[in-house]
Amino acid sequence: SxxxxxSLDYEVIENYAYREEQAQRSKxxxxxxxxxxxxxxxxxxxxxxxxxxxxxxxxxxxxxxxxxxxxxxxxxxxxxxxxxxxxxxxxxxxxxxxxxxxxxxxxxxxxxxxxxxxxxxxxxxxxxxxxxxxxxxxxxxxxxxxxxxxxxxxxxxxxxxxxxxxxxxxxxxxxxxxxxxxxxxxxxxxxxxxxxxxxxxxxxxxxxxxxxxxxxxxxxxxxxxxxxxxCGHFGAGGFIIWDISGGQENYSYQELFPMAIIGVIGGLLGALFNQLTLYITKWRRTYLHKKGKRVQIFEACLISLVTSTISFVLPLLRKCSPCPQLETNSGIECPHPPGTDGNFVNFYCSKDKEYNDLATIFFNTQDDAIRNLFSAKTFHEYSAQSLITFLVMFYSLAVVTFGTAVPAGQFVPGIMIGSTYGRLVGMFVVNGKLYKKLNIEEGTYALLGAASFLGGSMRMTVSLCVIMVEITNNLQLLPLIMLVLLISKAVGDFFNEGLYEVQARLRGIPLLDSRPKQVMRNMNAKDACKNQKVVCLPRVSRVVDIVSVLRTNKHNGFPVVDRGQNGESLVIGLILRSHLLVLLQAKVDFQNSPFPCGPGVLNRHNFSDFVKPASSKGKSIDDIHLTEDELGLYLDLAPFLNPSPYIVPEDMSLAKVYNLFRQLGLRHIFVVPRPSRVVGLITRKDLLLEE
Amino acid sequence: SxxxxxSLDYEVIENYAYREEQAQRSKxxxxxxxxxxxxxxxxxxxxxxxxxxxxxxxxxxxxxxxxxxxxxxxxxxxxxxxxxxxxxxxxxxxxxxxxxxxxxxxxxxxxxxxxxxxxxxxxxxxxxxxxxxxxxxxxxxxxxxxxxxxxxxxxxxxxxxxxxxxxxxxxxxxxxxxxxxxxxxxxxxxxxxxxxxxxxxxxxxxxxxxxxxxxxxxxxxxxxxxxxxxCGHFGAGGFIIWDISGGQENYSYQELFPMAIIGVIGGLLGALFNQLTLYITKWRRTYLHKKGKRVQIFEACLISLVTSTISFVLPLLRKCSPCPQLETNSGIECPHPPGTDGNFVNFYCSKDKEYNDLATIFFNTQDDAIRNLFSAKTFHEYSAQSLITFLVMFYSLAVVTFGTAVPAGQFVPGIMIGSTYGRLVGMFVVNGKLYKKLNIEEGTYALLGAASFLGGSMRMTVSLCVIMVEITNNLQLLPLIMLVLLISKAVGDFFNEGLYEVQARLRGIPLLDSRPKQVMRNMNAKDACKNQKVVCLPRVSRVVDIVSVLRTNKHNGFPVVDRGQNGESLVIGLILRSHLLVLLQAKVDFQNSPFPCGPGVLNRHNFSDFVKPASSKGKSIDDIHLTEDELGLYLDLAPFLNPSPYIVPEDMSLAKVYNLFRQLGLRHIFVVPRPSRVVGLITRKDLLLEE
Ligand SMILES: Nc1ncnc2c1ncn2[C@@H]1O[C@H](COP(=O)(O)OP(=O)(O)OP(=O)(O)O)[C@@H](O)[C@H]1O
Ligand SMILES: Nc1ncnc2c1ncn2[C@@H]1O[C@H](COP(=O)(O)OP(=O)(O)OP(=O)(O)O)[C@@H](O)[C@H]1O
Ligand SMILES: [Mg+2]
Ligand SMILES: [Mg+2]
Incomplete structure (x- = not known):
């Protein structure tokens, strides 16, 4: 695939059409x-x-x-x-x-x-x-x-x-x-x-x-x-804002240790998640999806059946627990009335004042389940057994579901997984001897768990931190979330790349990192294009030659060379394949003479003709049909080329070339011989024109 | 000045010392x-x-x-x-x-x-x-x-x-x-x-x-x-967190109109502030500060006296108001006990149950004054008269104080000014017929006023928004703050540049905007360095020549040229003035022969020798003393130059050059003739090396 x-062209192609449009612009x-x-x-x-x-x-x-x-x-x-x-x-x-x-x-x-x-x-x-x-x-x-x-x-x-x-x-x-x-x-x-x-x-x-x-x-x-x-059922649950403002406002330094452990777990489980989903996507691609749509549909339906079964049957097998003593003004009911959202679901319980802790998280929408896991003032709502069961099952389901042919995000599943083990750690901390006296909320640990898993899998940092703060509406926890993220990202990075990078690589999307690789410091531009025979076009080319160049290779950009006044060769710019195709299809620019066309005769294209619509396939050379006569004509490329692509001397270190390429969002860079002289020097002062 | x-060099100078250090690095x-x-x-x-x-x-x-x-x-x-x-x-x-x-x-x-x-x-x-x-x-x-x-x-x-x-x-x-x-x-x-x-x-x-x-x-x-x-008095007031979580949580669409007005006022007053401070700084520079330290000291002391007088005497002239009926559990006392911070200061009041509204904001630390202005549940604490008096006086004081020879920020004064007129608008809204039924807090309007003034003066946007949200600890108001900022920035931009840009320009700091100017689209690189006679150095230069080049001009970078194997000239790099000075001072590299030195003899400098300490003046050529003998020797520049500065062809549009310069943080760009051939082409694929 x-x-x-x-590649995209972020560079502005300053061809004649562009320059004309610039000139015609009113103030x-x-x-x-x-x-x-x-x-x-x-x-x-x-x-x-x-x-x-x-x-x-x-x-x-x-x-x-x-x-x-x-x-x-x-x-x-x-x-x-x-x-x-x-x-x-x-x-x-x-x-x-x-x-x-x-x-x-x-x-x-x-x-x-x-x-x-x-x-x-x-x-x-x-x-x-x-x-x-x-x-x-x-x-x-x-x-x-x-x-x-x-x-x-x-x-x-x-x-x-x-x-x-x-x-x-x-x-x-x-x-x-x-x-x-x-x-x-x-x-x-x-x-x-x-x-x-x-x-x-x-x-x-x-x-x-x-x-x-x-x-x-x-x-x-x-x-x-x-x-x-x-809006019907919407409004009760709906948008994820898991407000934990009623929860733990403060933390003591002793808690940093269990929190660090959450970070480590997040890093490990996150990296494992990336690895498993990588294998499963590869496996799917090789064995399953090439067999066609039917298999994809069948697969998704099968997973749906399995998911439904697990989420319904597992809670059935779980013994119900008696409702805890709740403060009357806490607003929490046990069991809560069916059809509303809240903690303490009564599901297959024999007595009235009982609830099923596994159903509370499993047999529920994910949003509500997260709200329940994050909730404060509900100590020991969940048994360790239920949490572990849920963690294992849901983790497996998330891995298996990843890559089916449906729209699928990994944020909320990640939060689910993370908050489960987070809450588990929180339970141990609340029970632990060392921490008896502290005011600890399990919900806060669930939140940190969620952050740690997302950090361990997606490796986002600042944005994730801020998102967690915004969805929980609680600025106080920022340093804790940071700590956990720092650890989980570091642990995860030790094993593999982030989820998106892994998946992008798998799909053949070549992402450029923000930093050049170390080896690039010891290479130069020429090393990067060793053994390359550059395919160039002369300024005025025969149409048949252009067609054959386009047919015989898949490059998307070609340097255009011309002869200077003294007969020496000169690189006058770069022409894009897509622009050549536009010209070949329009045909209006073909000419009989093999000499450059004069200025002023050109007004046949708008700049917008050359703009490729985003994400479309674009034309191909095979779609264009030219007669024998047309193939014999000439085309002057000078007005249509990008007259000044970025150039680098051949012995510039590849790290510097990389920075140029990456920072400016380029697609092609010309590697040229050392210049023979410097015409001028541009410094900051030259760029401070007064308008 | x-x-x-x-200019700074963000570019890495890949000279021999750098390359050697790279090579010696362990894994x-x-x-x-x-x-x-x-x-x-x-x-x-x-x-x-x-x-x-x-x-x-x-x-x-x-x-x-x-x-x-x-x-x-x-x-x-x-x-x-x-x-x-x-x-x-x-x-x-x-x-x-x-x-x-x-x-x-x-x-x-x-x-x-x-x-x-x-x-x-x-x-x-x-x-x-x-x-x-x-x-x-x-x-x-x-x-x-x-x-x-x-x-x-x-x-x-x-x-x-x-x-x-x-x-x-x-x-x-x-x-x-x-x-x-x-x-x-x-x-x-x-x-x-x-x-x-x-x-x-x-x-x-x-x-x-x-x-x-x-x-x-x-x-x-x-x-x-x-x-x-x-910590003594610290802790009671201290750090600015003006928590307004008790205030207005919601807003109705009718309120958008008065809020937009706050934005406009902010834009106008902010732009005026920038203009006035520009004039006053210019005036100070021409007439006052060149007279020396004494004048500066005298000036600051005079302003201190004026400020003290105004902030003490004006409240004295103000009639006290009777304390309002306050809810018993609101935590607000009137008048509050002296020595603590809070609203309702009793200052020069004849009766016990009275307070002086002007003293509450004027005769107070700025932090406490802002807290009082932002405070909710204190309707009509301030009379319009007091607020206007304060606004006029404090605005004038802030303008006059700007530019004295003391460390001075404009954030808090800006918040003071803005929240004053914000609260004023809020008072009118609360009183206004149209808005009678709404739950409006004057404190919220004060906050928006503060945002609008900062927006109108500093023209920051995203960061200011987030800072306002964080200091008030209230995410709900984000859209309102944005609206106000959007308007005040637009209004301000209509008149002049932001405060920091104006001041930077005045101080001769040439800031490069993130976008190239429009005229640059119609210029090319050569136009930017017209009439320039580039000062070059040959690869092996006589010391006396180097000294004379450094003496006769102030440029900081010089192209170095050499002869190729066939006798043609070749640009081999750029040498910095500061590096030349290091070499001239060290003297160890001087040689008798006018021919390039062989490889391997060089181990005389560390990379760190060439790193200029930040913000220091650096060496000058006049500080370096060379004997007649030394002046007659030669210096081979090849090992010390930057072998591959960024180059642009002479007819590249200046807009593109600008982007290159600005995005990569460069200091010098070489403008060179069009290349005669393309050695290779670098695309994304060439940069995706596996390490
Ligand atoms: N005109 C050309 N002549 C010779 N080699 C080229 C030319 N254009 C690209 N290459 C090289 O061919 C290899 C494949 O590049 P490719 O053809 O995919 O580039 P592209 O299609 O122009 O850009 P992209 O694929 O990023 O859209 C790269 O190593 C590149 O340097
Ligand atoms: N070696 C040179 N030869 C000729 N002109 C130069 C040279 N270096 C800089 N200039 C030009 O002189 C003018 C002033 O530049 P200036 O000398 O201040 O550059 P600089 O000192 O090297 O860089 P900066 O001042 O940004 O640190 C600019 O227009 C610049 O293009
Ligand atoms: Mg390609
Ligand atoms: Mg200079």
Whole structure:
């Protein structure tokens, strides 16, 4: 699948069409352009916000109906309840996988590795198309509503990016997606900054932030509106804000040790997760998915059945516990009334005042399960046995589910897994002799566990920290979350790369790291292109030659050479394959004479003719049909080429070339011989023109 | 003063000494280096945190003593009280200005424009020295403790940067400074990111964040320790966290209009502030400060006297108001007991149950005044008359104080000014017919006013937003703060540049914007260095020639040319003035023969010999004494030059050159003729080496 990947051109191609468009711009162009960008940012924010609300609304309502119906039925028969529950899930998952396989194959998975690649400079075909957007939205409703061990947050980021791509600002969309998924505007900006974009201009930041804030406003307004009960089941659970403001506000230094242990566990389990999902994706690719859509659909349905069975039957096997003594004004009921969300679910319990701790987390939406795991003032709600059972089963389910052909995020499953072992550690700490006197909340440990697993698997740092703070609405815990992340990332890095990097590599998306590799310091530019026979084109080429060059190799850029006044050869620029294809298809520029065309005759193309639509496949040389006559004509490339690609002398160290390439988001760099003289020197002073 | 500015070299000079050091590195070098960087980040965090605590402790205690003493004395005589108050302030201000003028001139002002310049690539001499650090810390204690209309936040950022500079990580220090000043770790990171650094690698972010979090932990621990009363007056007031969590949690859409008005006012007053301070700084420079230290000292003392008089006498002239009916469990007392902080100060009131609203904000530390202005549940505490009086007087004081030779920040004064008119607008809204039914808190409007003024003056966006959220500990208000900032920045931008840009320009610090100017699109590299006669050096130069080149011009970099095998000329690199000076001073490399020296004879310099200490003046050619004999010798420059500076072809558009220069943090770019051939092409694939 590496063939479906192509580099992006962030560089402006200053060909004649561009220069003409520049010249024709009125003085209102710049303000107009800025207004437009901001308007688009606004639209992206609104669009992503609405998409998020739509998805959440749908998911919450489907889950609501499912659990209400099931709880109603199990009063009479557990068997019929199980049947209804399973069928409901199966139907949703089937619709999701059907949409994805038949309609929008690029909508499978989380999409974050591809978006990351896109902003790093590599386009994966189809990833940002409108149909992918539609498939992602409806597909994730099915897969999340269907109760699989996956989340809707990754898909939301992808959704945001798709919406933004329609308006040309993918970075904004990314941030908007995170902001919408977690209601974390600051986290969104930092996510876009840290995890996704490779080059970043500071004037971008404000617009990205604006978009995220718009999302926050849209989501908030919608939730206010829904609070009055107009949105069915949505509003009760819904958006993930796991407010733990009632929990532990302070911590003592003795607690740092168990917290560090959580960090280590997170690093280990996270790295293991990355490794297992790598194997399973490879295995799927080789044995399963090449057999076609049917196998993919069957696979997803099978996993749905297994998931339903496990989440229903395991709690049945668990013995119920008696309700604890609760403070009357704590607002917590045991067991809570069926159909509402809360702790202490009564599921297959013989007595009235009992609850099933495994069902509380397993037989529940993931959002509610997390809320229960994070909850404070509920000491010893869960037995160690239940937590361990859940951890093992859910971890396995998450690994197996990863890579099925449905939209799937790893955030929420990660939080589930992490908070389970976090709470487990918290229980031991509360019971432990050493820590008897401290005011410790198990919910806080669950939160730290969640952070540690995400850190150990995704290796994000700053943005994750801020997202955790924003979703828990608690600034006090920031240093603790940091500590845990620091440890889990370090431990994880010891074993493998982050989840997104591993997956990107697997999909043939060549990500460039922000730092050059060590060996590059001892190599120079020439070493990097040893044995290369550069394919060049003369300024005025015969059409047949151009066609044959395009046919015989797959390069996307060709240096164009010309003769100077004294007959010496001169490199006059770089022509892109895609531009050549545009010219070959248009045919209007073909000429009879083998000499350069004069200036002024050219007005046949707009700059927009040369702009390739994002994420599309583009034309191929095989689609273009030329007659014998046309093949015999000539084409003067000078007006269409990029007249000044970046150049490096052949003995520049590769580390420096790397920085140039990476920081400026380039696609091609010319390696040239040492220059013979210096025409001028540019320093800061020369660049401080007064406008 | 533009002469004191010099560009920085972020580029690695890959000369022989560097290459040799690279070659000698063991495989443990990279982990060792990373450990070291993290250790330094830790130290910077601890250092900045301690410095912040020290400054706050000192300031709070000085202020505490001052107000306690004054309040005790005015029970007997207002006249004596005024005298003591004034003298106390004068003594502190005098000590501050004395330290600064005699010991650390670079410690005057906020330092942020200079730091901004440093990270943009321009070094202002003296700005990061140890003596500046010391001067800044003690100077700002004096100036802030002395009650001038300035803040300690800007100086703290400078302090952080100085500490970090000793360890070589100025960006971390910047973030640490903000984190320490506002206890806002996330805000600190974003500040460093948005406002300060021009180029930013994503791997830097995590370390910067770590440093900020360390600061937060250090400050928090210290405050916990102080809470038990061990730190005198510190702890009661102290660090600015203006928690408004008791205030308005929600807002209705009708309120957006008055909030937009606050934004407009902020933009106007902020832009006016920038303009007035520009004039006053210019005036000071031309007429006042060149007359020497005495004038500067006199000026600061005069301003101290005026400030003391205004802040003492104006409240005296104000009629007291009767205490309002307060809820018993609100925790607010009227009047509050003298010597504690809180609303409702009894100052020169005839009756017992009365308070002086002007004294509450004027005759108080700025931190407490802001807390009072932000406070919720205190409707109509202030009369419009008092607020307007305060606004006018304090605004004037802030303008006049700006530019005196003491450490001075503009954050807190800006918050004071902004929250005054914000509260004023809030009062009208609460009284207004339209808004009668809403639950509006004047304190919230004060907060928005503060944001608007800072936005209108400093034009920061994302970081300011986050800082405001962190200091008020309230995530709900984020969208409102954003709205206000968006408007105030837009209005301000209509009139002039941001405060720091204006001041940097005035000080001759040439900041490069993140975007190229429009005219650059129509210029090319050659245009930028028209009429330039490039000063080159031959590979093996006579010492006397080198000396004369260095004497006759002020350039800092010189292309070095050589002859190739066929006698054609070749540019072999760039030699820096500072490196030439090192070589001339060391003299060990002088040789008798005018031919290139062989390889292998060179082991006379370490890489560290060539590293210029930050912020120091460096050597000058006039400091180097050479005998006649030495002048006649030769020097082979090849081993010492930067063998591959970045090059651009002469007709590359200046916009592209600008991006190259700015994104990579360069100092010199060679403009060369078009190359005659392409040796190779580098694409993403060539840079994906497996290590
Ligand atoms: N015109 C060319 N002549 C010779 N070698 C080239 C040319 N263009 C690219 N290469 C080399 O061919 C290899 C494959 O590059 P490739 O053809 O994929 O580049 P590209 O398609 O232009 O860029 P990308 O694949 O990133 O979009 C690389 O090592 C590259 O240096
Ligand atoms: N070696 C040189 N020969 C000719 N012109 C130069 C040379 N170096 C710099 N210039 C030009 O002289 C002008 C002043 O530059 P200046 O000498 O201040 O550069 P610099 O000192 O090397 O860099 P900086 O001042 O940023 O540290 C600029 O227009 C620059 O292009
Ligand atoms: Mg290719
Ligand atoms: Mg200079």
């Amino acid at each position: 590496a063939a479906a990947v192509e 209102f162009w710049v303000p107009y352009y800025i207004m437009l960008k901001w308007l688009f940012a606004l639209l992206i924010g609104v669009g992503t916000g609405l998409a998020a609300i739509f998805i959440n609304l749908a998911v919450e309502n489907f889950s609501g109906w499912k659990y209400t119906a099931t709880f109603a039925i199990i009063k009479h028969s557990y068997f019929v309840g199980f049947f209804v529950y399973t069928i409901f899930n199966l139907a949703l998952v089937f619709s999701s996988v059907y949409i994805v396989t038949n309609f929008a194959p690029a909508a499978a998975g989380s999409g974050i590795p591809e978006i990351k690649g896109y902003l790093n400079g590599v386009d994966t075909h189809g990833i940002l198309l409108f149909r992918t957007l539609v498939g992602k939205i409806f597909g994730s409703i099915g897969s999340v509503g269907g109760g699989l061990a996956l989340g809707k947050e990754g898909p939301l980021v992808h959704t945001g990016a798709c919406i933004a791509s329609l308006l040309g600002q993918v970075t904004c969309g990314c941030a908007a997606g995170v902001a919408a998924a977690f209601r974390a505007p600051v986290g969104g900006v930092l996510f876009a900054l840290e995890e996704v974009t490779s080059w970043w201009r500071s004037h971008l930041m404000w617009r990205v932030f604006f978009t995220s804030a718009i999302v926050a406003v849209v989501v908030r307004s919608a939730m206010n509106w829904c609070n009055s009960g107009k | 533009a002469a004191a500015v010099e 443990f070098w990279v982990p060792y280096y990373i450990m070291l960087k993290w250790l330094f980040a830790l130290l910077i965090g601890v250092g900045t945190g301690l410095a912040a605590i020290f400054i706050n402790l000192a300031v709070e205690n000085f202020s505490g003593w001052k107000y306690t003493a004054t309040f005790a004395i005015i029970k007997h005589s207002y006249f004596v009280g005024f005298f003591v108050y004034t003298i106390f302030n004068l003594a502190l201000v005098f000590s501050s200005v004395y330290i600064v003028t005699n010991f650390a001139p670079a410690a005057a002002g906020s330092g942020i424009p200079e730091i901004k310049g440093y990270l943009n690539g321009v070094d202002t001499h003296g700005i990061l020295l140890f003596r500046t650090l010391v001067g800044k810390i003690f100077g700002s204690i004096g100036s802030v403790g002395g009650g001038l209309a300035l803040g300690k936040e800007g100086p703290l950022v400078h302090t952080g940067a100085c500490i970090a500079s000793l360890l070589g990580q100025v960006t971390c220090g910047c973030a640490a400074g903000v984190a320490a000043a506002f206890r806002a770790p996330v805000g600190g990171v974003l500040f460093a990111l948005e406002e300060v650094t021009s180029w930013w690698r994503s791997h830097l972010m995590w370390r910067v964040f770590f440093t900020s979090a360390i600061v937060a932990v250090v400050v928090r621990s210290a405050m916990n320790w102080c809470n038990s009363g061990k």
